Amino acid sequence: MSEKTTAAAMPPPADKPVVELIGVHKWFGAFHVLRDVNLTVRRGERIVIAGPSGGGKSTLIRCINAIERHQQGRIVVNGVELTSDLKRIDEVRREVGMVFQQFNLFPHLTVLENCTLAPIWVRKLPKAQAEELAMQYLKRVHIPEQAKKYPGQLSGGQQQRVAIARALCMNPKVMLFDEPTSALDPEMVKEVLDTMVELALDGTTMIVVSHEMGFARQVANRVVLMDEGQIVEANAPEEFFNHPQHERTKLFLSQILR
Amino acid sequence: MTGVAGERAYADLAFVQRAPIGALPPPLAMRGPWGWLRANLFSSAFNIVLTVVMLALIVWIGKSTIDFLFIDAVWVGHDRTACMASEQRPHVGACWPFVWERLNYFTYGSYPIPQRWRVDVFFAMLAIGVAWLLWLEAPRRDLGALYFFVVLPVCSFILLSGAPALGLETVDTSLWGGVLVTVVVSTVGIVVSLPLGIVLALGRRSRMPAVRLFSVIFIEFVRGVPLITVLFMASVMLPLFVPEDLTPDKLLRALIGIALFASAYMAEVVRAGLQAIPRGQYEAATALGLKFWPQMGLVILPQALRVTIPNIVNTTIGLFKDTTLVFIVGIFDLLRTIEVARIDPKWATPVTSPTGYAVAALFYWVFCYAMARYARHMELRLSAGQERR
Numbered sequence: 001m002s003e004k005t006t007a008a009a010m011p012p013p014a015d016k017p018v019v020e021l022i023g024v025h026k027w028f029g030a031f032h033v034l035r036d037v038n039l040t041v042r043r044g045e046r047i048v049i050a051g052p053s054g055g056g057k058s059t060l061i062r063c064i065n066a067i068e069r070h071q072q073g074r075i076v077v078n079g080v081e082l083t084s085d086l087k088r089i090d091e092v093r094r095e096v097g098m099v100f101q102q103f104n105l106f107p108h109l110t111v112l113e114n115c116t117l118a119p120i121w122v123r124k125l126p127k128a129q130a131e132e133l134a135m136q137y138l139k140r141v142h143i144p145e146q147a148k149k150y151p152g153q154l155s156g157g158q159q160q161r162v163a164i165a166r167a168l169c170m171n172p173k174v175m176l177f178d179e180p181t182s183a184l185d186p187e188m189v190k191e192v193l194d195t196m197v198e199l200a201l202d203g204t205t206m207i208v209v210s211h212e213m214g215f216a217r218q219v220a221n222r223v224v225l226m227d228e229g230q231i232v233e234a235n236a237p238e239e240f241f242n243h244p245q246h247e248r249t250k251l252f253l254s255q256i257l258r
Numbered sequence: 259m260t261g262v263a264g265e266r267a268y269a270d271l272a273f274v275q276r277a278p279i280g281a282l283p284p285p286l287a288m289r290g291p292w293g294w295l296r297a298n299l300f301s302s303a304f305n306i307v308l309t310v311v312m313l314a315l316i317v318w319i320g321k322s323t324i325d326f327l328f329i330d331a332v333w334v335g336h337d338r339t340a341c342m343a344s345e346q347r348p349h350v351g352a353c354w355p356f357v358w359e360r361l362n363y364f365t366y367g368s369y370p371i372p373q374r375w376r377v378d379v380f381f382a383m384l385a386i387g388v389a390w391l392l393w394l395e396a397p398r399r400d401l402g403a404l405y406f407f408v409v410l411p412v413c414s415f416i417l418l419s420g421a422p423a424l425g426l427e428t429v430d431t432s433l434w435g436g437v438l439v440t441v442v443v444s445t446v447g448i449v450v451s452l453p454l455g456i457v458l459a460l461g462r463r464s465r466m467p468a469v470r471l472f473s474v475i476f477i478e479f480v481r482g483v484p485l486i487t488v489l490f491m492a493s494v495m496l497p498l499f500v501p502e503d504l505t506p507d508k509l510l511r512a513l514i515g516i517a518l519f520a521s522a523y524m525a526e527v528v529r530a531g532l533q534a535i536p537r538g539q540y541e542a543a544t545a546l547g548l549k550f551w552p553q554m555g556l557v558i559l560p561q562a563l564r565v566t567i568p569n570i571v572n573t574t575i576g577l578f579k580d581t582t583l584v585f586i587v588g589i590f591d592l593l594r595t596i597e598v599a600r601i602d603p604k605w606a607t608p609v610t611s612p613t614g615y616a617v618a619a620l621f622y623w624v625f626c627y628a629m630a631r632y633a634r635h636m637e638l639r640l641s642a643g644q645e646r647r
């Protein structure tokens with residue numbers, strides 16, 4: 001990244017936890033995917049999760065909005081614990097925004113309709129107000145002029161920025177990103193990362209699964225390494241990159257930074 | 259010419275083009291109608307043979323059809339004598355006076371003559387409803403839907419079966435017949451089977467085991483049984499279990515049978531469409547906080563139905579033609595009225611049956627072709643809306 005901003009220059013995280021994972025375990029059948037995961041994310045904090053493929057990163061962040069269900073331990077989001085109670089799950093999903101690797105925009109709706117769908121049907125905002133809100137966020141991701149187009153008419157980078165705007169329209173307390181740039185052509189990665197850096201600078205609470213180490217260095221408060229369903233190491237970016245403690249972290253960094 | 263030759267690209271030497279080459283028209287053999295014929299009909303020996311054989315076939319069938327329907331056809335007359343072959347007239351084609359005379363019977367069945375205006379009003383109301391719903395640029399399509407799904411069924415029911423309180427005398431459904439019955443049965447079948455099919459398809463993918471089990475059993479049971487059996491069960495077996503005066507009307511029973519039967523097929527068609535939707539769409543909708551029904555109604559079904567339109571129309575066309583089976587349980591649909599009329603001694607001639615069947619064929623073909631064209635139009639329109647995926 002060209003900007004000189006670093007974590008140190010950003011506002012210090014407030015103390016209230018937005019996401020709390022306490023002793024979380026999950027199994028896919030007999031396969032133990034998440035093993036005793038503990039993680040607290042405070043308001044305004046930005047966490048980057050990295051790690052080898054199959055390490056359970058996606059599974060972990062998908063548990064936070066209950067797209068995947070955990071079997072043991074506690075997940076508390078914005079003070080609401082995820083249990084089998086559907087009301088609570090709905091409540092949590094309203095407060096958590098998610099951006100996927102494959103964008104997952106709704107191809108039959110225009111960009112604007114993609115953004116207003118949840119505000120209208122979940123938040124019950126009047127249409128005009130929802131559209132105003134959507135335009136505000138589309139401006140923030142720098143594509144207000146594409147509002148009337150369909151997702152299929154946009155480039156990958158533009159689609160991912162729409163996906164970010166769509167999630168932001170719900171005013172989430174925390175944004176989850178699952179490898180938001182891995183499906184993009186190299187020349188589009190920057191525009192998406194820049195948008196995410198701007199969000200970070202605005203104090204958005206973010207949990208980002210990513211292998212963009214430049215991004216992690218620039219905006220993360222903490223970098224977390226996950227492997228075999230466990231948190232292997234978590235530390236501030238300078239420490240994490242310059243003085244990795246765990247063998248697996250060293251191995252991972254040597255592979256990814258080459 | 260030498261100057262031109264000097265301009266040619268000799269790839270084995272270093273070459274720099276001095277003048278660009280302008281676009282030329284294609285050679286004569288590729289142009290005009292002759293070029294088209296060559297490319298499409300006479301491109302090889304096999305194609306030439308095929309073209310000639312097909313042409314002969316088309317001419318032969320076309321000529322016999324036109325001869326039968328128009329050239330040799332009888333246009334006026336009062337009974338069978340007009341349509342009989344004789345010394346002066348060895349070739350007799352379609353017997354149109356028979357159709358003119360029986361046209362009302364084909365349309366209304368035995369519906370009492372003074373009451374037939376009610377059927378006409380019904381046809382008109384239905385036509386308005388269908389046009390309003392299918393014409394995508396029509397004004398107030400929300401009102402159109404309300405009209406089609408609420409106003410129309412209620413009004414049609416009152417109008418057709420009668421309401422003594424409103425001065426409309428009761429007409430027993432056993433008197434209904436012809437196009438009226440065909441239209442009622444297929445419209446009800448189509449209009450009920452689509453939503454019911456969607457619900458069953460969603461049920462089959464439901465996370466609740468009881469719902470899923472019910473849907474699977476229903477679909478697999480109905481698909482495992484021929485429509486004729488369903489109709490027989492509805493008309494013969496139901497009265498055995500239900501007391502006489504509680505047994506619903508015969509036409510109603512057939513309607514229910516057909517609607518349920520069609521729903522099972524529709525459910526499988528819709529399910530195929532649901533399966534074509536990537537999991538990410540469900541996940542994105544879930545992550546946004548949309549609950550099951552809004553998620554289905556706003557995100558999944560619009561996409562699933564879009565890819566399923568050709569199959570839905572295909573099923574609908576099948577259903578439309580399958581409605582002719584109701585004659586088995588003694589209901590007089592169009593085909594049945596033609597069947598009855600063609601053996602009427604008054605018109606009994608060798609050409610009466612072919613004429614009647616030609617009318618039936620024309621009727622079914624016009625409706626089915628219209629459905630197919632409309633589906634094609636919808637597909638093109640929808641795919642134009644959103645260019646690449």
Ligand SMILES: Nc1ncnc2c1ncn2[C@@H]1O[C@H](COP(=O)(O)OP(=O)(O)OP(=O)(O)O)[C@@H](O)[C@H]1O
Pocket residue numbers: 028031033051052053054055056057058059060
């Ligand atoms: N629905 C599922 N059923 C069974 N196993 C699954 C399922 N989803 C994921 N897994 C398995 O769980 C493990 C963790 O998967 P996950 O997608 O969380 O990894 P990841 O760290 O995100 O990897 P990547 O970097 O490749 O995205 C993998 O071994 C994967 O095969």
Ligand SMILES: [Mg+2]
Pocket residue numbers: 057058059178179
């Ligand atoms: Mg992943």
